[in-house]
Amino acid sequence: MSKSLYKRGKYHHGLFQIQNQLVFDKMVMKDSFRLSLAFLLLILHVSSSLASSDSVYDTFLQCLEKNTNQSDQVSNILYSPTNSSFSKVLSNYIRNARLNRTTTRKPLLIVTPTQETQVGAAVICAKTAGIQLKIRSGGHDYEGISYVSDVPFIILDMFNFKSIAVDIADESVWVQSGATLGELYYEIWKKSKVHGFPAGVCPTVGVGGHISGGGYGNMLRKYGLSVDFVVDAQIVDVNGKLLDRKSMGEDLFWAIKGGGGASFGVILSYKLKLVPVPERVTVFRIETLLDQNSTTTDIVYKWQQVAPSIDDGLFMRLLLQPVSSKVNKGAKTVRATVITMYLGTADQLVSLLGKEFPELGLKKEDCIETSWIDSVVWWANFDNGTSPDVLLDRDLDSANFLRRKSDYVQNPISKDGLEWIFKKLIELGKTGFVFNPYGGKMSEISASETPFPHRAGNLYKIQYSVNWDEVEIEIERNYTTQVRRLYSYMTPFVSKNPRSAFLNYRDLDIGITTNGKDSYQEGMVYGLKYFNDNFHRLVKIKTAVDPDNFFRNEQSIPTLPSKA
Structure with a gap:
C-alpha cells in the first residue's frame, strides 16, 4: 500500500540531540545563562498556564452543566492540560507537524461535544468567559487556524459529530461536520454504485471545513464545487441557537457556502445533493522527466490549453516537481505528472486524448477502468484494488511538516516562461506545483452565486507544495523561504488586482487580522x-x-x- 500525496504519514519525532561539551569560555557561559533563563521562563509560563487552565476548567464545567442539564456527562467532553488524554486529543487532528512543536501555544481547554445542546452551551460559555473559541473538524487547515492561536483560546473539536444519513430516493445526504470525506464517500457507495459527491481527494479531510471553504475535487469540471450542492445546513449561532436554512435566512446560508463557516458560527451539518456517476470510470497517471524527454515543455504548454477546455467529464491534474536526475548524478530535473479522472471508459478516453492531446501519448494500457469508489481509493494513492474500507481510517495523530500557498492562472504561460520556471524549481530544489484545471461547469456559474468567486476566467489553480520530515527549525525556515521565493517568481504569470487565493489553502502570508480596531x-x-x-x-x-x-x-x- 503506497502513501498518498495528501495522506498524512506517521512520523516519530525525536528530541533534539544536545551535545554535552564542557567548554568554559566566556561566550558559552553567556549562552548557558541565556538558555537557563529561557528554560526558567518557560517553566514559569507553563506553570501559570496550567493554573489558569484549572481555573478555566472549573468555571467552564459549571457553565456547561448549567446550560445543558447534563451534569453527569459534560465532564466527559472537557479536557484540560492536566488531563492525561489532553495531548492525545489535541494531536489526533493536527495535520501539520510544524504547528505542533513544544513551543506552540496550546489551548486552555478542548471541548469535544457529542450533542447539539453541548455545542450551543460551549459557545455561550466561551462567550461569557471572553475566551477565543477555535472550531476544528478535520484539522487539515494548512495554517492550523482551527487549533493554534497567539492568545488564550479553547478548541471546540467536532470529531464526534460524524453521522451520515444517505437518502437515495431523494438523492441527498445529511452529513455532520466532523465526518471525513472518506467516510462520506464510503456511506454513499454502500447505498448506491451510481451516485457520488464532488469533493476533495484526501479522505481524512473534515467535511465542515472543506465544504464551508468551497470544496473541490476531481469532478469539479463536470459538476462544480462542493458548495454548489448544499441544499440545507444546521449551524449554531453566536447566541447558542440551532438554526437551519429557513431560520438562518438566505444571506447567512449563502455565506457559509464558501465564506468560511467559522466566521459565522459552528457548522453542525450539511444537506448535500448527490450527483450521478457512471458504473465505470477511468484513471491514469503518466510521468515525464525534463532531462529525458525533450517534449516535456511542449506537454506542459499544451496541457494549459487542453485541460480547461476539453470534455467536462475529464479532469487532468498536473504536478510539477523538482526531483533527482537519473541521467546526471547529483543534479536535479523537473518531473511532470498528469493524473486523471474521467467519467467514462478507457476506450473513450484514449480516443478523446488522441485527438485533443496527442503529445501525451496515452495508450489503453496506461489506463485503469474501475468503479467510482475504487477511483476514490486510487486517487488517495492507495494501490489499485485496495478495499474501500481504507476510507474509514482517520489516520489519527499523523502529521508531516508542510507549507502551502495558492494562485490562479488566467492566461497560458509561454514555453519560454515555463522553461524559466523549471530552472527556478531546480534552483530551489524542493518546492513543487499542483495545477488544477477549471473550465467546464466552473465557467457556467456566476462568481456571486456563492462566496467562492474564482469561476470563469481562470484556466487553472496553482497549489505551491513542499513537505519535509526533518524536525530542525532551520530546515523549516529554508523550505518556507523556498515556497515564498517561488510564489514571488510567479508574480508575472498569475492573477492581479487582486492576486487571488483559495480560502481552503489557508495562507497567513497574504494578510492577517489582530481582531482589534x-x-x-x-x-x-x-x-x-x-x-x-x-x-x-x-x-x-x-x-x-x-x-x-x-x-x-x-x-x-x-x-x-x-x-x-
Missing part, C-alpha cells in the same frame, strides 16, 4: 484575495449575525467599523 482594514487585505467582490457582502452578513466579532480567527471575516 483595525480589523476591517486588515481583513480587506486577505479578504479581497480570497473572495474578490464577494468580500463586501460577507462583511455585511458578519456584522448582522455576529456584531461583536465573537467568531474570529487570524483570517476571519471582520465586521464593519463602528461609526463611533
Whole structure:
C-alpha cells in the first residue's frame, strides 16, 4: 500500500540531540545563562498556564452543566492540560507537524461535544468567559487556524459529530461536520454504485471545513464545487441557537457556502445533493522527466490549453516537481505528472486524448477502468484494488511538516516562461506545483452565486507544495523561504488586482487580522484575495449575525467599523 500525496504519514519525532561539551569560555557561559533563563521562563509560563487552565476548567464545567442539564456527562467532553488524554486529543487532528512543536501555544481547554445542546452551551460559555473559541473538524487547515492561536483560546473539536444519513430516493445526504470525506464517500457507495459527491481527494479531510471553504475535487469540471450542492445546513449561532436554512435566512446560508463557516458560527451539518456517476470510470497517471524527454515543455504548454477546455467529464491534474536526475548524478530535473479522472471508459478516453492531446501519448494500457469508489481509493494513492474500507481510517495523530500557498492562472504561460520556471524549481530544489484545471461547469456559474468567486476566467489553480520530515527549525525556515521565493517568481504569470487565493489553502502570508480596531482594514487585505467582490457582502452578513466579532480567527471575516 503506497502513501498518498495528501495522506498524512506517521512520523516519530525525536528530541533534539544536545551535545554535552564542557567548554568554559566566556561566550558559552553567556549562552548557558541565556538558555537557563529561557528554560526558567518557560517553566514559569507553563506553570501559570496550567493554573489558569484549572481555573478555566472549573468555571467552564459549571457553565456547561448549567446550560445543558447534563451534569453527569459534560465532564466527559472537557479536557484540560492536566488531563492525561489532553495531548492525545489535541494531536489526533493536527495535520501539520510544524504547528505542533513544544513551543506552540496550546489551548486552555478542548471541548469535544457529542450533542447539539453541548455545542450551543460551549459557545455561550466561551462567550461569557471572553475566551477565543477555535472550531476544528478535520484539522487539515494548512495554517492550523482551527487549533493554534497567539492568545488564550479553547478548541471546540467536532470529531464526534460524524453521522451520515444517505437518502437515495431523494438523492441527498445529511452529513455532520466532523465526518471525513472518506467516510462520506464510503456511506454513499454502500447505498448506491451510481451516485457520488464532488469533493476533495484526501479522505481524512473534515467535511465542515472543506465544504464551508468551497470544496473541490476531481469532478469539479463536470459538476462544480462542493458548495454548489448544499441544499440545507444546521449551524449554531453566536447566541447558542440551532438554526437551519429557513431560520438562518438566505444571506447567512449563502455565506457559509464558501465564506468560511467559522466566521459565522459552528457548522453542525450539511444537506448535500448527490450527483450521478457512471458504473465505470477511468484513471491514469503518466510521468515525464525534463532531462529525458525533450517534449516535456511542449506537454506542459499544451496541457494549459487542453485541460480547461476539453470534455467536462475529464479532469487532468498536473504536478510539477523538482526531483533527482537519473541521467546526471547529483543534479536535479523537473518531473511532470498528469493524473486523471474521467467519467467514462478507457476506450473513450484514449480516443478523446488522441485527438485533443496527442503529445501525451496515452495508450489503453496506461489506463485503469474501475468503479467510482475504487477511483476514490486510487486517487488517495492507495494501490489499485485496495478495499474501500481504507476510507474509514482517520489516520489519527499523523502529521508531516508542510507549507502551502495558492494562485490562479488566467492566461497560458509561454514555453519560454515555463522553461524559466523549471530552472527556478531546480534552483530551489524542493518546492513543487499542483495545477488544477477549471473550465467546464466552473465557467457556467456566476462568481456571486456563492462566496467562492474564482469561476470563469481562470484556466487553472496553482497549489505551491513542499513537505519535509526533518524536525530542525532551520530546515523549516529554508523550505518556507523556498515556497515564498517561488510564489514571488510567479508574480508575472498569475492573477492581479487582486492576486487571488483559495480560502481552503489557508495562507497567513497574504494578510492577517489582530481582531482589534483595525480589523476591517486588515481583513480587506486577505479578504479581497480570497473572495474578490464577494468580500463586501460577507462583511455585511458578519456584522448582522455576529456584531461583536465573537467568531474570529487570524483570517476571519471582520465586521464593519463602528461609526463611533
